[in-house]
Amino acid sequence: MNATAFGNRPQEVVTPETLLYDAAERIGRIREGRTAVHIHLSELLPRNRDDAKIRVATRLFESMVDVYRGQMFLLTNSDIVLVCKDARLADLDATVYKLRALFAKDPLTYTQSAEGEDRFVTFYDLESQYDAFFSLCAQMRDDGKKRQADQRAARYIRELDAASLSAVVERIAATDIASVVRRQPCVRIAGKGHAEVEFQEFYMSIGDLQKTLAPDVNLLSNRWLFQHLSQALDLRVLSALKDAGFRKSPAAFSVNLNMATVETDVFKQFFRSLAGRAGLLVEFQLIDMFNNLDTFFRTRDALRAQGCKTVLDGMTPITLQFMDVELYDTDFVKVMWSPDMADASQTAELRHALGPVGFERIVLTRCDTEAAVAWGLELGIHHFQGHFLDSMAAAVTMPQCGKSSDCTLAQCTQRHGVISGPLRAACPNPDMLDAFPPLKALR
Numbered sequence: 444m445n446a447t448a449f450g451n452r453p454q455e456v457v458t459p460e461t462l463l464y465d466a467a468e469r470i471g472r473i474r475e476g477r478t479a480v481h482i483h484l485s486e487l488l489p490r491n492r493d494d495a496k497i498r499v500a501t502r503l504f505e506s507m508v509d510v511y512r513g514q515m516f517l518l519t520n521s522d523i524v525l526v527c528k529d530a531r532l533a534d535l536d537a538t539v540y541k542l543r544a545l546f547a548k549d550p551l552t553y554t555q556s557a558e559g560e561d562r563f564v565t566f567y568d569l570e571s572q573y574d575a576f577f578s579l580c581a582q583m584r585d586d587g588k589k590r591q592a593d594q595r596a597a598r599y600i601r602e603l604d605a606a607s608l609s610a611v612v613e614r615i616a617a618t619d620i621a622s623v624v625r626r627q628p629c630v631r632i633a634g635k636g637h638a639e640v641e642f643q644e645f646y647m648s649i650g651d652l653q654k655t656l657a658p659d660v661n662l663l664s665n666r667w668l669f670q671h672l673s674q675a676l677d678l679r680v681l682s683a684l685k686d687a688g689f690r691k692s693p694a695a696f697s698v699n700l701n702m703a704t705v706e707t708d709v710f711k712q713f714f715r716s717l718a719g720r721a722g723l724l725v726e727f728q729l730i731d732m733f734n735n736l737d738t739f740f741r742t743r744d745a746l747r748a749q750g751c752k753t754v755l756d757g758m759t760p761i762t763l764q765f766m767d768v769e770l771y772d773t774d775f776v777k778v779m780w781s782p783d784m785a786d787a788s789q790t791a792e793l794r795h796a797l798g799p800v801g802f803e804r805i806v807l808t809r810c811d812t813e814a815a816v817a818w819g820l821e822l823g824i825h826h827f828q829g830h831f832l833d834s835m836a837a838a839v840t841m842p843q844c845g846k847s848s849d850c851t852l853a854q855c856t857q858r859h860g861v862i863s864g865p866l867r868a869a870c871p872n873p874d875m876l877d878a879f880p881p882l883k884a885l886r
Contacts, residue, residue, distance in 0.1 A: 460580075460587030463516040463524055467580040471573060476529045479567040479576050482542060483551065485520040486562060488783055490761075491549040497521055503541055507534065519587050526569075539564050550783045602664040603672075607657070612675050614656045620676075621683040621863035623651040628859075628879055629697065629806060630832045631825055632816070640836065640879040641826065642695035642724055645684055645862070647676050670701065670731075677704040681713040687862050691877040695722035699756060701731055702742050714749070724775070726754040729762065732771070743773065754806070760789060763796040777806045780815045780829070794822060833860065839882050846871040 470477055484492060484500065497517070504515050504525050511534075513527030543552045543563060552563050567576040601607060625648045628640040653662050663669055677700050684696065696717065704710055705725065717723055725746055732739040732755075743753050752774035759779050768776050778797070783789060797805055802823035810816050810829030819827060837855040841847040847855070849871045858870045859879075870876050 458584075458587040458591060459516045459518045460584045463518070464580045464584040466514055466516075466526060467577050470526065470569060471577060474569045474573050477569040478527055478530050478532075478535070479569055480523075480525045480527075480535060480539070481565040481567070481579070482523040482525075482539070483563060483565070484546075485518075485522050486551050487521075487546060487549050488551075488781070491546055492521055496545060499545060500542055503538055503545075507538060510534075518583060519590050522583075535566070550786060600661050601659055602661055603668050604665070605668070607660045608668050608672055611657050611660065611662070611672060615675055615679055618656060619683075619863070620647075620679040621687065622861075623648045623655060624680055624683055624862050625860055626862060627828055627833060628836055629826055629828050630835070630882060632820065632827065633825065638882040640694070640882075642697045642722070643693040643879075644697040644699075644726070644828065645680065646699055647680055652676075666730075674701050674703055677701055678707065678709045681709050683862070685713050685716050689862075689877045690874050692721050693877075695724060695752075697724040697726060697754065699726040699728070702727065702735070702738055705742050705746065714751070722750070722752070724752040724754055726756040726777070727773075728756055729758070739771075743771075747774075760784060760793060763793065767799070768796075769799040773804075775804050775806050775826070776800055777808050777828075780807050780809045780811075780819075782814075785814070785818050790818075790822070797822075830856075835882055836879055839880055840875055840878060843878075843880060844872050844875045 482500070484497065500523060501515065501517055504523060507513055507525060507527060507530065508515050511527035511530040513525055513530070516524045516526075518524065546552050546563075554562055556562050567573075569576060603611075624645055626643050626645045629642050629644060630638055631641040632638040649662060653660070662672065677698075680698065681704075684698070700710070714723060727739065746753055754775040754777060755768060755771055755773040756777045757779065758768060758776055759781075760783075763778070776797070778793075784793060803825055805819075805824045806826040806828060807815065807819040807824050808828045810819070810827050810831050812831055815829065816827050816831060833856050834852065837852055837859055840859070841850070841852065841855055844850075844855075850858075854869075858866050858876055861867050867873070867876060
């Protein structure tokens with residue numbers, strides 16, 4: 444048959460999600476005795492979601508498919524859905540138990556949601572819960588289509604090479620880079636309910652930069668070329684901060700820089716511009732330090748002699764297992780929070796690794812929930828960064844702002860996070876944008 448008989452529409456690629464949706468639609472006609480099991484493997488921590496374990500998980504379900512006239516679907520996000528008929532609940536529980544054992548190191552297997560539900564698996568009795576299951580299948584079908592479209596679009600993004608690097612650097616030089624500079628406060632929580640912003644970190648939003656200057660180039664695809672790009676970005680960020688014209692200067696600026704940037708005239712001019720009005724912290728990435736440890740130690744000592752503080756950025760429980768961070772003798776060490784750190788064994792390991800550094804020198808970052816801050820305080824940490832703290836800062840600022848009735852908390856939080864551009868211009872009370880009043884600490 445001539446393909447044009449179907450028109451010129453491109454044929455839709457079949458995904459596991461569309462097959463599941465079609466199966467769920469057919470099951471709706473005869474629901475008696477049918478059960479669905481949804482294993483939420485997409486919620487596993489990335490390091491536990493490897494292909495080998497996923498393949499083992501699917502094989503564990505294959506026997507259930509044969510015995511109970513079932514269908515199994517491995518979805519594009521790694522979730523597994525099994526639909527079967529007249530299955531013994533004890534057999535399903537036994538298979539799920541084996542899966543929990545397979546992924547036993549992941550918190551997903553033994554924690555519950557805020558509503559008290561099992562986060563690892565959901566069972567559906569399709570005689571009574573068909574509508575909820577069918578709604579889920581429809582949502583997963585739509586999500587699968589979106590992932591498919593995103594993957595197709597990603598194929599057209601070029602990798603960063605010498606030619607595209609040169610073009611992006613030229614665009615950076617001709618662009619008002621301040622619009623993609625972001626800031627985030629670091630909050631120090633002391634005793635007796637007192638908390639205040641100790642310094643403000645300023646950094647480049649790579650996502651916004653890519654959308655603005657290089658939507659067709661994956662800026663992170665080549666680490667070595669990106670390092671050259673980041674050195675050009677360092678200079679533009681420092682210039683933007685020097686000319687920002689804050690209504691109220693931060694008590695201290697924190698900037699993440701390449702070591703080579705510290706030797707430039709642009710950095711020296713920026714540092715001189717802060718004299719007498721603000722302190723300065725310079726953050727270094729571990730990979731940059733490892734490239735030349737002698738240069739790092741020399742740079743650290745030179746900065747310290749001028750009154751600057753240094754920060755070792757981007758530490759995780761994994762990197763802390765392989766290095767003694769106290770040997771680098773930075774003023775602060777940033778550790779990225781993740782929920783699995785609340786596990787008792789991980790907490791004990793982190794206490795051991797960070798004890799020699801001193802918890803007063805640790806900054807816990809990516810604190811998006813109150814639970815992260817509570818965990819840090821319990822460990823003896825006093826410095827925190829993350830979306831939860833951003834919202835706290837905005838929530839304390841709004842009652843002191845005479846025009847806060849015109850804004851939402853989300854808007855106030857977003858406007859505090861930029862130094863230029865439409866978001867900042869939309870603020871009805873610009874004088875409050877650079878104000879970070881003392882906060883009420885968690886007890």
